[in-house]
Amino acid sequence: MTNLSRRTFLKASATVVAAGSVPAYFGFSEFKKAATEESVKKVPTFCHGCTSYCGIIAHVKNERVWKVEGHPIHLKSSGRICARSHGMAAYLYSKDRVTGPMKRVGEGKFEPISWNQAFKEIGEKLDSIVKQYTGNSVLWLEHGTHRKSYVDRLFDTIGSPNFTTQYSTCFNAKTNAWLQMTGTSLNGDHKNAKYMIFEGRNFAGGIIPNGMNHITHAKENGAKLIVIDPRFSEIAKIADEWIPIKPGTDLAFRLAMANVLISENLYNKTFVQQFVDGFSEFKRMNMGYSPEWAEPITGVNADKIREIARDFAKYAPQAFIEPGWHGLHSHYVNSTQTSQMGIILNALVGNFYEKGGLMPSASLQMGHLDLPAIENMPEKGARIDGAGVTGKYRTVEPSRGIAHITPLLVQQGLAKAVFICNYNPLRTAPDPEEQKKIKDAELVVSINIDWNETSYYAADYILPEHYYLERLEHPQAVSGHISHDNPQLALRQPVIKPMYDTKNTLDMLKGIADAMGHKDLYPFTIEQEVEAAIAPLGITFEQLKKAGTLEFPATVKPGFPIKKGKPALPTLTGKIQFSADLFKIDGKLGIPVWVPPLVEPDPKNDHEFRLIHGKQPWHSHAMTTNIEQLMKLSEKYQGTFMWLNASRARKLGIKTGDTVTVRSNIAKKKVQVKVTELLHPEAAWLPSTYGGFSPKNRTANGIGVNFNDFIPIMVDPLSGSTMAQEVVVTVAKEGN
């Protein structure tokens, strides 16, 4: 017999399901009749649902993608994929795809044009902008860096330094701290760990399927998992302990953990002596940060902090604090210091380059095309967003930029032409009303597959890319977030023929460059790129196409990098720098000290909350919001609801399902509430997915609200991120 009260349990979320007419789909019996006799073609490629880029195998029947499965050897999926991956594959058949190049003819009005017309008009316009304002007025915004090598050739030709990723809205503090302090970045070796701390990090929400699989197995082998998060996140479900910390105070928790490690002599002295620079300064400055000091700040009991620090030391080096990502590393004024403390704590227990601790990614030496040098390359000015520029945002990584201030750059007349590729700042960056002003640039081109908000409100031209299941890309070395000894190479290749009049971005850039008069800027095809990339690897294109993912002999061994008997990290001293040189500004030492969050809800005001957010396991922020199959899951599980802590909600007379008004300084929106015990009382939590407002993305439009609605455009002074959780909102029941 179960010890659950089964009837109530079973009834708790019984769903009422209405039959609907579903033209694109057919029940299994019909599908069986229509297609069982047809043979299944299986094509390996990789997913585009998030930047895990899991290897998948697409099953094609009757020239229609039937379903996808995880690629059995791919590092990120290892045969298993999340809900998003299934939804992304189904989105191939969305009715909201952009079916050919479009030109704006009015507000919300577009007319289809030919590719030739698009290239001619965009090329000529871009050329005149470059001539009038220099190439430095041209900006490329992209989700990730996948097309960077193509963009670089155009930007080298016109003289623009402004290639920008979305990272300032995601994880900048982490990469910045790792770069400054270690010159590299390591991953948790979850499979072999005995003790894992996931702080503001959620592998079960921002999913890496094989990472979760490693954790499942580690737990079967007795590993302990500690989750520190204001919200009982999905990974907290399988944790040995959930520590609900007051949002924005993780830095204090980490400072106090270090204090315990040092004051109780639990740190690894040999490791610190050999491989750490700046320990004594750190020790001196960390002295005051006792667990008792941290208790009132974090809301975590001092004894609990001691216990975690002691256990961490006990299990080390088979222990780590997850290096982290979006959750803690873009969202507070102290995110960079929090991230620095992650490195410091891991170093204090000496888990760098240790099995079960932190390990490097396996590397692969790929080849590349020998392309003709660009002649008469104009001098590039300083980045217009100020990233890496003295006097502006010197400490921000210039290779990533500050995506979310683009509307300001447009208003200041610095950005005249803006290309936005596979990215949707109008929905995923702060203050959508401000972001809409990107449209005031003289030329705005959106390269995307559906009618996202950016295309609909800001673009002069929409250039639809082939969907990920329709295109070939240069191959990708698989790495990041989980430890692996063997390098892998994955190929994205067409699973079916393109359904519409779409192109890959390389061909778009060719067309635009041609129209600008830069003939033969791209004298190659993607096929040739693939051939060049794999040339040194001893494999053939055919082999790679057939396998989708190939694995190579191991390159990773435990042990700190040593050259000529000396520590050899790519830092000034070759060691882990507890003091980051670049952060030594305004008289500071570059050593993390306590920085309180920027804003605080008034504890005496029952209506005030800190608005925080996170990924829902079946959505990839706003990227998947328009996928009908995934939105059905949102409907099934009340996914659009804003979470409020039960005792706080009770005071305001709010019950699950009630609609409340949420207000910040810049917005007022209505949303339904889930009342829960699974959240810190100070926080209101929103999934990062909803609040679509493009009328042509019909599934997402008008459903739920988004955290970005409520936050002004801010820039974290060290890493350039959005500080998206530094916002106080008031919540009131409708009518109040």
Added chain:
Amino acid sequence: MAKYGLLVFPERCTGCTACNIACASHNQLGLDVSYNRLEFLEKGTYPYVKMEILPVQCQHCDNAPCVSVCPTQATYKREDGIVEIDADKCIGCKYCMAACPYEARQLNEKRVPEKCRWCPEMLEKGEQPACSATCMNEVRLFGDLEDPNSQLNKELAKHEVYQLLEAKGTKPSIFYVKK
């Protein structure tokens, strides 16, 4: 002849819903139909709380109420334990829906009360059905109860298990691991 069974590790589930949608795409279900679901339950009071999740689908009962109430034998029990529906014989009376204590059945667009099929085309090949194959936390394990060497039987031997609504006497083919 195989006799199929399923072992579920609810403790491992993190509620990602991949099993819901993997099933829907494998079986090409309409948007409003799903063959499996998750039930969420919070327990305790902040900060001493936990969350339980129970994946639920057709239990392929050995003593299936849906089979006994079906007037046309459209719903029937196969020798391998799978409870199957012959859509051509179904007259849409919905008796099976009412009889099922697990709320496992849903009307499809053709008004046939459909439910989890246990994907015999996968089981027969020794593969896991879509709901299980996609699961990153290895929450489900399908297998042959008759084969003493099956992974399923090995795991069954290791764990204490329970079944849903045992008192109803439906004799489900799904076993849930107790924590």
